[in-house]
Amino acid sequence: MSHIAVVGAGYVGLTTAACLADLGNEVCVIDIDEAKIRALRRHRLHFYEPGLQEVVKRNGMAGRLNFTTVYSEAVAGAGIAFIAVATPEGEGGEANLDHVRSAAASIAEHLTGPIVIVNKSTVPIGTGDFVSEVFQKHQPHFRVDVVSNPEFLREGSALHDFMKPDRVVIGANNEAAADQVAKLYEPLNAPILRYNLYTAEMVKYASNAFLAARISFINEISRICERVDADAKRVAEGMGLDKRIGPHFLEAGIGYGGSCFPKDVKALAAIAERFNYHPELLHAVMAINRDQRTLAVEKLRECLGTLRGQSIGLFGLAFKPNTDDMREAPSLEIAKLLLAKGAKVCGYDPAAGERAKALLPELDVRRDAYAVARDADAVVVVTEWNEFRQLDLAKLKRAMRRPVVVDGRNIYDPAQMRRLGFVYRGIGRN
Template sequence: MNISVIGCGYVGTTTALMFCELGYQVVAVEKDSKKLAMLQQGKLPFHEPGIDSLLIKHLHRGSLVFTGDIEEGIAHSKIIYITVGTPSLPDGSSDLSFIEEVSRQIGAAQNDYKAVVIKSTVPLGTVDKVREWIGKAQKRPLPVDLVVNPEFLREGSALYDTMHPDRIVIGSDNPEAAETVKQLFHSMSCPIIVTDCNTAQLIKYTANAFLATKISFINEIGRVCDAYGANIEEVASGVGLDHRIGPHFLRAGIGWGGSCFPKDIAALINMGNNNGINLLIVQSAQQVNQDQIGYFIDRLEGELHGLNNKTVSIYGISFKPETDDIRESPALKVIAEVQRRGGTVAAYDPMVFDKHPELKLPGVRVARNMEDAWKGSDCFFLITEWDQFSKIDWGQVMQEMRTPLVLDGRNVLDARKLRSLGFRYYGIGRKTGIIHE
């Protein structure tokens, strides 16, 4: 069976390679000429462990073809996956312009039956819009079925998540179309949930909202730990042993970012507002996450007695390790807030600046190695827990910093060791003492 995938970002490229691994012939459509050229040469336009070798493998085999011609992709198969972006608009709603564009192109090029599978994360009700857009663009009435197959990928482990999913969710109003898509995954052993379109979409939004809420919750408890000198890691461990709660997503820190949680939380809140539903818990999770940056910066400002004429070294710009993605990265918000309060910033990331030479951070001194960022600095502020940061020679750091202050935005550094060396160390909820003395 042949499959077409339209949109070659994280989700689209990973999805295309998954289907190649499952034995299908795939045509992947990408309209960005620069990105397309890289993919055709076997080069990823983003960083994602393990995908580069798989890309080369299937290009050489001929089981994967990249094209900028969407008509070629539409003609290639009866199953067409839409994996284009749906970024947030200022009001929190989803920008469906890319979805609309692709839908109209599918309709205009359609010459026989198609099953159009929406893998992009879209708000409930979008399926009806896609059906309408396709229908209006058709040269003559042709049958089309709409199916929803949401993605549950984690950047940094997208390939593993695709090949070893916890579950596969398929939504459609046509049982035959749902069964056709279900059969694509016949060799996978995970549970497959077949339901209607709106339910399938809401499963995705609910999953991300719950995980984000869990992180925000433990971050609030971390503040309580700071106030009373309790240990958030022991609290999380004790709570996580309850099988009803579990240990995952209970690490306190600077908060969540990335391309999924912020966008999906905002979209879910917007969907609720559009229907007169005030999603208080989800809104609170969003607010706690927004406030978490200020919580850390307040600590920083207090320890340095103001940020004027102070230099803060930011370690990690991507929103999580093993990715070059900086969308909604806490680091960018920290940088902006430090600068707003009068401080200057030096920044280091082992990947972002090399992968994105076009990235401009006004007023930020970009360090090309770890040592350059901390020299003469008043604070070593870890934002992203890249593995190489665990191998730092802290004795050297102590000698070369102006002020021996460490803020650990991920609670991953050895607090006892740093304090024994003479650093003032602060994470969140790691027995840092009373805040309101």
């Protein structure tokens, strides 16, 4: 059993803390947001992540998982501290490390003995050195080793991804420190890859950039499919069964969003430019993704003529299904474009309605998909929640003023939609 501090009670920090506690460790989570910590002490989460609340509760009740806003409580006696704070887009596209710096400085000020600091946040190459320097400055007395341990979990399946990872990446320049972190992951029986610090930091950016590139690739193919009358969904299926290619991240649609891909691709491109390399492919990935965002609006205009005065409904608001995360959600951009063109916009999301409303008060958030379809001139499938696949489509059509569906995630069958009398537009399938 290790005594562990986890800094940051967000998607990554809380999942890490709850899972490490579930593996039998004693974990204390520290966050500067008092409201979040107050709620967590009552085993309530400030975000939606399937199954996480139960794990938090189970380990909280067993006394293995504690929450605090006081650094001295979290750090005292901890042999390992994970830093899992946000690293948002900063100036020039590079990651902003203010939260990382502040977390490291706060840990340093409250150290009572040697410690291993584990960077779980996605950080630019060299951040391990940067964190070491912060410790040198604030606490030169105790030995501090910095380890990189990038996280690959996906929101919506965070518990599964943490407990059954494809691999665990540990980067360190000190073997003993790497051993300590590797030991925490041994019960997961996953391959543990040990690299130096820079390589581990790079694995995370390269992985996210590659996944984003696959999405932009299939979106580019979908643009070509529309022109030559091929079906991008079938093309992806035909490609994906090739073992060298694989089926994942090959869904044409309105592009990637969320708290990771947009900022991480941009950050990697900025790092490359700083080191005098122009990353042609990364720039193309971003440009294609930007264009996909406006595609839904173009398709609506094609179907409706003008957008002014039209009622448009959005199915799904979160950046992807099974989360309430609205960071870089395509829904916000689409809604803003439509509002700017004089349309009225309403929407529904099984989990993110409140968050969406807080970010865009002009958005009329409704209680379900049928309420969104009521008197709508068109609906757009923005987020592919399963419940939208199960809708009674005939009922949906009856509710709408005009039966226009722009399926930004290709969840419906074009032939069936046309049979039902919809004017249907998918992505890359005419």
